[in-house]
Amino acid sequence: MASGISLKELAAELKLAPSTVSRALNDSYEISEATKKKVISMAEKLNYHANPFARSLRENKSKTIAVIIPERINSFFAQVMDGIEEVAQEHGYHLLIYNTHEDLEREMKIVNLLLNGRADAIAMSVTSQTKDSSHLQKLHNRGLPIIFFDRVSPEIPTTKFITNDYESTFEGTKHLIQQGCKKIAFLTLGKDLSISKERQRGFQDAITSEGWELQPSMIVQCCHEEETNVKLIEELLLSPNRPDGILSSVEKLAFATYHAVKRTDLRIPYDLKLISFSNASTASLLNPALTTITQPALTIGYECAKLLIKKLTKPNHYDLIDQVITIPSKITIRESTCQD
Amino acid sequence: MASGISLKELAAELKLAPSTVSRALNDSYEISEATKKKVISMAEKLNYHANPFARSLRENKSKTIAVIIPERINSFFAQVMDGIEEVAQEHGYHLLIYNTHEDLEREMKIVNLLLNGRADAIAMSVTSQTKDSSHLQKLHNRGLPIIFFDRVSPEIPTTKFITNDYESTFEGTKHLIQQGCKKIAFLTLGKDLSISKERQRGFQDAITSEGWELQPSMIVQCCHEEETNVKLIEELLLSPNRPDGILSSVEKLAFATYHAVKRTDLRIPYDLKLISFSNASTASLLNPALTTITQPALTIGYECAKLLIKKLTKPNHYDLIDQVITIPSKITIRESTCQD
DNA sequence: CATAATTTCGAAATCGTTTCCGCATTTTAT
DNA sequence: ATAAAATGCGGAAACGATTTCGAAATTATG
Numbered sequence: 001m002a003s004g005i006s007l008k009e010l011a012a013e014l015k016l017a018p019s020t021v022s023r024a025l026n027d028s029y030e031i032s033e034a035t036k037k038k039v040i041s042m043a044e045k046l047n048y049h050a051n052p053f054a055r056s057l058r059e060n061k062s063k064t065i066a067v068i069i070p071e072r073i074n075s076f077f078a079q080v081m082d083g084i085e086e087v088a089q090e091h092g093y094h095l096l097i098y099n100t101h102e103d104l105e106r107e108m109k110i111v112n113l114l115l116n117g118r119a120d121a122i123a124m125s126v127t128s129q130t131k132d133s134s135h136l137q138k139l140h141n142r143g144l145p146i147i148f149f150d151r152v153s154p155e156i157p158t159t160k161f162i163t164n165d166y167e168s169t170f171e172g173t174k175h176l177i178q179q180g181c182k183k184i185a186f187l188t189l190g191k192d193l194s195i196s197k198e199r200q201r202g203f204q205d206a207i208t209s210e211g212w213e214l215q216p217s218m219i220v221q222c223c224h225e226e227e228t229n230v231k232l233i234e235e236l237l238l239s240p241n242r243p244d245g246i247l248s249s250v251e252k253l254a255f256a257t258y259h260a261v262k263r264t265d266l267r268i269p270y271d272l273k274l275i276s277f278s279n280a281s282t283a284s285l286l287n288p289a290l291t292t293i294t295q296p297a298l299t300i301g302y303e304c305a306k307l308l309i310k311k312l313t314k315p316n317h318y319d320l321i322d323q324v325i326t327i328p329s330k331i332t333i334r335e336s337t338c339q340d
Numbered sequence: 341m342a343s344g345i346s347l348k349e350l351a352a353e354l355k356l357a358p359s360t361v362s363r364a365l366n367d368s369y370e371i372s373e374a375t376k377k378k379v380i381s382m383a384e385k386l387n388y389h390a391n392p393f394a395r396s397l398r399e400n401k402s403k404t405i406a407v408i409i410p411e412r413i414n415s416f417f418a419q420v421m422d423g424i425e426e427v428a429q430e431h432g433y434h435l436l437i438y439n440t441h442e443d444l445e446r447e448m449k450i451v452n453l454l455l456n457g458r459a460d461a462i463a464m465s466v467t468s469q470t471k472d473s474s475h476l477q478k479l480h481n482r483g484l485p486i487i488f489f490d491r492v493s494p495e496i497p498t499t500k501f502i503t504n505d506y507e508s509t510f511e512g513t514k515h516l517i518q519q520g521c522k523k524i525a526f527l528t529l530g531k532d533l534s535i536s537k538e539r540q541r542g543f544q545d546a547i548t549s550e551g552w553e554l555q556p557s558m559i560v561q562c563c564h565e566e567e568t569n570v571k572l573i574e575e576l577l578l579s580p581n582r583p584d585g586i587l588s589s590v591e592k593l594a595f596a597t598y599h600a601v602k603r604t605d606l607r608i609p610y611d612l613k614l615i616s617f618s619n620a621s622t623a624s625l626l627n628p629a630l631t632t633i634t635q636p637a638l639t640i641g642y643e644c645a646k647l648l649i650k651k652l653t654k655p656n657h658y659d660l661i662d663q664v665i666t667i668p669s670k671i672t673i674r675e676s677t678c679q680d
Numbered sequence: 681c682a683t684a685a686t687t688t689c690g691a692a693a694t695c696g697t698t699t700c701c702g703c704a705t706t707t708t709a710t
Numbered sequence: 711a712t713a714a715a716a717t718g719c720g721g722a723a724a725c726g727a728t729t730t731c732g733a734a735a736t737t738a739t740g
Contacts (some may be wrong), residue, residue: 004457004482006696017720022698032718049456053396054696057725062393064436073418073621082412085439094458096404097437099425116389117344118434142344258625280622281413285598287627346726357690362728372688394726397695687736693729700723709714 066119083301128190169202181245288335406459423641468530497662509542521585588616628675
């Protein structure tokens with residue numbers, strides 16, 4: 001219905017063969033400058049636009065990259081997408097974007113959808129539930145270039161971008177300790193996630209490096225349901241041996257903590273200090289301003305896209321080798337961990 | 341490279357004609373149950389996946405909807421996208437997403453990219469600079485179903501979804517007045533935008549309905565550059581006839597206001613009351629909590645997608661008629677406009 | 681049993697590109 | 711002057727699916 005003129009029709013109009021017109025439009029050396037000009041100007045005049053599907057079919061590539069994220073309302077993922085899009089657009093690539101909503105079922109469905117070659121490559125961050133990776137393995141086996149960021153799948157031998165999860169969490173915890181915290185809780189989402197494990201390890205090592213004993217009740221498994229999390233954290237804060245510091249490994253758990261605190265008569269930072277992984281630009285506007293561990297989201301997006309495109313444009317000269325590339329986060333200290 | 345088995349190969353394996361296999365997989369009535377079963381099980385066994393481009397080429401449709409937004413780090417647009425994706429996924433549609441970064445040049449490039457039929461339909465919100473609509477007209481002329489949300493282009497005769505911009509702003513302004521404000525400023529982005537005009541009209545009518553005179557200096561034209569906006573607002577707040585109330589028509593201008601206020605010794609809500617259009621879930625966590633006009637973002641997303649898909653699945657029985665559908669916003673009063 | 685009707689399937693065209701191969705014609709080399 | 715090479719273009723196949731048309735096989739009907 002919305003179809004315009006085809007190459008064949010354009011060729012007929014020019015009294016040339018379709019092959020000639022195709023070559024002219026693709027600036028082939030076999031075509032004289034004179035015909036090229038004629039073809040191009042006629043193409044513009046008739047408003048010719050090459051059918052992308054015919055081209056994709058013929059060339060076996062779609063000029064499309066799929067991006068799969070677990071959550072859209074999340075400043076980190078939003079920034080990564082902006083980064084990916086920037087580089088992709090530069091190279092003429094389009095972006096198919098899928099939100100799994102932290103739901104493994106949906107992730108599997110989406111991944112299966114991509115098995116048919118609709119996208120030339122994939123950049124993704126898995127859900128917090130993703131433990132088994134057989135669905136991802138299928139993608140990889142099919143030869144589809146795939147790259148992970150932040151929430152990586154360790155079993156797939158490809159390039160992964162993460163931040164220095166262990167070190168940032170270690171430092172973040174140390175910061176809480178320096179600020180006088182004696183009992184610190186760690187909020188986390190999926191315990192199967194590799195970054196969760198690393199962050200937890202950083203947290204634990206910081207605790208034990210003080211000669212303190214690690215209390216299991218201070219490792220709090222949260223879910224993706226906001227209200228449930230708020231209640232969970234509220235209970236934690238009302239318990240007899242409540243923490244005086246919290247390190248949240250996920251942005252939204254920090255927000256949940258704010259909400260939970262509001263329900264108690266505790267005050268941040270006096271009764272509770274809070275630090276969290278977050279890329280929210282509003283961190284400094286919160287009440288009180290949130291001390292954050294900020295990931296280099298935009299850079300991660302750039303690098304993911306760059307590598308994927310490198311692989312797509314030089315498939316034989318470059319491979320997405322099995323490596324983890326770490327780009328450090330930055331801690332920004334604000335009021336939520338500092339009482340003047 | 342990543343190509344799997346083709347229909348023809350599958351047919352060969354089954355000793356059937358490609359046409360038969362195609363029909364079997366599409367559950368055609370002309371094929372016996374016996375062969376259908378055989379075909380389907382063999383397809384699964386050989387991991388057959390129909391090539392989407394061959395299908396798109398043949399059927400002249402891509403099962404893809406393009407979404408164009410001016411900004412990704414914006415809770416409103418993020419929620420709209422979630423809404424669109426939800427409905428689209430239900431109907432087997434994929435989403436191509438483009439961020440124009442409030443840049444008209446980019447918007448035009450992206451729109452031109454979509455002229456070739458890569459997407460079956462478009463849902464978009466224009467940039468704050470978009471005044472001329474000839475590039476959008478081209479899309480529409482091509483017969484591509486297009487729908488606008490929030491930032492609409494009035495000249496394109498199609499369905500548009502907005503909120504009750506005039507009324508919400510009117511009420512928001514009245515609320516400031518009720519809270520004791522005597523001089524109110526209005527922060528806006530593009531003055532050519534239809535929603536900006538409507539919101540500004542609501543603001544002005546609320547002012548004049550009090551018998552007050554409208555002061556031109558209280559209409560503040562902002563840009564998309566954060567730091568510039570902060571300075572602009574700071575100057576406003578330091579000027580001799582500074583406002584004691586601000587209505588921000590855009591979420592990020594509210595954030596800019598918070599930052600600007602921090603640079604002065606004014607305090608919200610005592611010296612300045614603030615209300616803003618915003619869908620940020622963190623509005624209640626800000627310092628002080630922000631009074632918001634919240635748009636029904638998710639619903640807008642749902643409705644956009646529903647209508648587009650209705651048009652795509654029943655092209656002859658339904659048209660995207662030239663109408664503006666209004667879904668009301670909700671005002672949530674918080675501390676930024678209330679001193680106890 | 682012969683014929684008609686119905687089921688079930690195959691051959692081939694088609695969508696719009698790109699590209700391999702081939703054929704003139706012109707230019708350059710011998 | 712003739713052979714060789716370069717230039718410029720056309721014809722047709724190919725990518726992988728769907729679909730129209732038609733034919734064979736099966737079943738029903740008289």
